[in-house]
Amino acid sequence: MKVAGRWYRTIALGANGWTVEVIDQTALPETFVVAPLTSVADVVAAIRSMMVRGAPLIGVAAAYGIALAMRADPSDDHLGTASRALLATRPTAVNLRWAVERMTALVGSVAPEDREEGAYRAAADLAEMDVKTCLAIGAHGAAILRQRWDDVGRARTINVLTHCNAGWLAAVDWGTALAPIYLAHDSGLPVHVWVDETRPRNQGLLTAWELTAHGVPCTVVADNASGHLMRLGQVDICLVGTDRTTRNGDVANKIGTYLKALAAADNQIPFYVAVPSPSIDWSLADGNAVPIEERGGNELGFGPDVRVANPAFDITPARLVTGLLTDRGLTEASEAGLARLFPERRS
Numbered sequence: 001m002k003v004a005g006r007w008y009r010t011i012a013l014g015a016n017g018w019t020v021e022v023i024d025q026t027a028l029p030e031t032f033v034v035a036p037l038t039s040v041a042d043v044v045a046a047i048r049s050m051m052v053r054g055a056p057l058i059g060v061a062a063a064y065g066i067a068l069a070m071r072a073d074p075s076d077d078h079l080g081t082a083s084r085a086l087l088a089t090r091p092t093a094v095n096l097r098w099a100v101e102r103m104t105a106l107v108g109s110v111a112p113e114d115r116e117e118g119a120y121r122a123a124a125d126l127a128e129m130d131v132k133t134c135l136a137i138g139a140h141g142a143a144i145l146r147q148r149w150d151d152v153g154r155a156r157t158i159n160v161l162t163h164c165n166a167g168w169l170a171a172v173d174w175g176t177a178l179a180p181i182y183l184a185h186d187s188g189l190p191v192h193v194w195v196d197e198t199r200p201r202n203q204g205l206l207t208a209w210e211l212t213a214h215g216v217p218c219t220v221v222a223d224n225a226s227g228h229l230m231r232l233g234q235v236d237i238c239l240v241g242t243d244r245t246t247r248n249g250d251v252a253n254k255i256g257t258y259l260k261a262l263a264a265a266d267n268q269i270p271f272y273v274a275v276p277s278p279s280i281d282w283s284l285a286d287g288n289a290v291p292i293e294e295r296g297g298n299e300l301g302f303g304p305d306v307r308v309a310n311p312a313f314d315i316t317p318a319r320l321v322t323g324l325l326t327d328r329g330l331t332e333a334s335e336a337g338l339a340r341l342f343p344e345r346r347s
Contacts, residue, residue, distance in 0.1 A: 001168045001173060001210065002213065002214070003213060004032075008023065009127075009131075009172050010023050010052070010057050010168065010169055010171065010172055010173070011023075011052070011057065011060055011061055011064065013120075013124075018068075018120070019036045019037070019038055020036070020037040020038075020042075020061075020064045020068060021034050021035065021036055022034070022035055022037060022051065022061065023035075023052075023169065024051050025050060025051055025053055025169060025206060026049060026051050028169075028205070028206055028209055029205050029208070029209035035051065037065075038068065039069075039072060040065045040066070040068050040082045040085065040086070042068070043064065043065030043068060043086065044065065047061060047062070047089040047090055050201065053165075053169075053203075054165065054169065054170020054241075055093035055094070055095040055096075055170070055241070055242070055243040055244070055278075055279055056133075056134070056172065056176065056276055056278070056279070057130075057169075057170055057172060058089075058090060058093050058096045058099075059093070059095030059098060059099035059126065059130075059278060060099065060123065060126050060127050060130055062096050062099045062103070063099045063100075063102075063119075063123035063126045064123045065082065065086050066083070066086070066103040066104070066119050067103075067116065067119035067120045067122075069081075069082035069119075070107060070115040070119040071116045074112040074113070074115040075112060076108070076112075079104060079107060079108060079115075083103075083104045086100050090293060091292075091293050092243050092244060092293045092313045093244060093279075094243070094244040094278070094279055094280075094281045095276075095278045098278045099126060099278070102122075102126070103119065103122055103126075106118065106119075106122050107119050130171055130172040130173075130276070131171075131172050131173045133276045133277065133327040134171050134172075134173065134174035134176055134179045134276065134327075135174055135179065136327035137176055137179050137180065137276060137325055137326065137327050138179030138182060138183040139180075139183060140180070140326075140327075140329055140330055141177075141179065141180025141181075141183075141184075141239065141272070141325050142180045142183040142184040142187065142189075144180065144237075144272065144323075144330065145158060145160070145184040146184060146187075146189055148236055148270065149190075152236055157190040157217075158189065158191050158192070158236050158237070159191075159192050159234055159236045159237075160181060160191060160192070160194065160235075160236065160237050160239055161194040161226060161229070161230070161235045161238045161239075161260070162177055162181075162193060162195060162207060162238070162240055163198060163204075163223075163226075163238075163240045163253070163256055163257050163260050164196070164203045164207075164240065164241065164254035164256075164257070165198070165203040165206040165210075166207075166240060166241025166274060167179075167206070167210045167211070168210060169206050169210055170241065175210075175241075176241045176242075177239045177240050177241040177273075178207070178210070178211070180239065180274070181211070181216060181239070182214060182216065185215070185216045191216065191217070192217045193207075193211055193216060193218040194219055194229060194234075195208045195211070195218050195219065195220045195221065196220075196221060196222075196223050196256065197220055197221065197222055197223055198223065198254060199223055199256070200299040200300050201299060203254065204220055205220070208220050223256055223259075226260055226263060227260075230266075230267040231263075231267055233267075235264075235267075235269055237269065237270045237271075237272065238260055238261070238269060238270065238271040238272065239272050239273075239325075240253055240260070240271075240272075240273055240274070241273070241274050242274070242275050243313060244284075245273065245275050245279055245280050245281065245324065246281050246284040246286050246287050246289070247282050247284065247335050247338060247339075247345075248285060248286045248287075248334065248335045249333030249334050249337065249338065250287030250288075250317055250318050251273050251275075251287070251315065251316040251318070251321060251333070252292070252313050252314070252315055252316075253273070253313060253314070253316065254313060255311055255312055255313055256314065257314055257316050258316045258320075261316045261320040261321065264320070270322040270323075271320060272321070272323050272324075272325050273316075273323075273333070274325045275324045276326070276327055277328065277342070280326075280338065280342070280345075282345050287315035287316075287317065288315070290313075290315060292311050292313050292314070292315075293311070293312040293313060294311055295310045295311075295312050296308075296310065318333035318334060319333075321333035324338065326341055328341040329341060
């Protein structure tokens with residue numbers, strides 16, 4: 001997407017052809033900084049600190065972390081060490097495990113002298129795959145937004161509520177939940193976005209920053225205001241992302257998503273989840289088995305003397321989800337629905 005008239009991706013190779021450059025999301029929205037990563041340790045630190053964040057982007061960053069590791073030392077031992085370090089950074093987003101396992105299998109299957117080149121090529125392929133996935137989600141989702149606009153009578157702007165940041169900053173480009181909004185806006189659909197601030201990390205400020213840069217009208221609201229807006233009829237549709245969706249359609253997403261789904265159900269507002277295929281965890285039957293990351297109390301502004309619980313994600317049951325918006329199309333949130341779109345995963 002464009003920043004100050006220049007096209008950027010969240011992650012790309014530097015001019016030297018091997019340094020990995022990322023947008024430092026801890027500096028946004030006040031400052032736009034592109035930071036260089038030159039080792040797998042740098043990538044580990046970037047993921048842990050949330051310099052890079054969002055399930056799709058974390059996966060691609062981890063893939064480039066493997067490439068940097070193979071540049072430094074292409075041995076089996078170093079490949080294993082790098083993979084374990086990356087897998088330990090964030091437990092909830094399944095894209096991380098998917099990318100690391102994919103990269104490890106591919107890189108481990110070739111001779112050490114070929115591993116650096118192969119790893120960089122594979123990481124670039126994953127980045128391109130992510131862009132195509134997000135654009136496919138955007139196309140399917142834009143059709144849903146246009147249908148919803150038809151449903152409300154075309155006489156006014158359609159109001160979309162989103163939670164956390166599932167835009168291009170959370171992916172390589174375009175994003176998941178925001179891709180339909182960008183494409184709908186670009187096609188002329190009058191759309192306005194209610195942006196939850198998304199405590200405690202305030203990722204809503206990232207959403208507002210990128211929407212504003214693209215010219216999409218948006219308004220940031222306190223997390224606890226969303227239910228109020230829904231009850232007043234000021235929300236037409238909810239659209240969020242996911243860090244992991246289990247095969248029965250349960251959705252793990254940023255903490256607070258469950259409460260939005262409950263409010264949407266109480267007010268008969270459609271609640272859709274944008275799900276790139278690498279975010280589907282076919283190994284888990286339901287959301288009860290998803291590991292929920294616990295983060296430090298400092299994110300809530302408390303010191304070490306105060307006991308704090310800070311779960312980073314929650315589970316929205318499939319029964320509260322109107323539909324799963326995937327790169328292969330829309331389906332109901334169920335094992336049968338997902339299996340219809342991904343018949344190769346039926347087993």
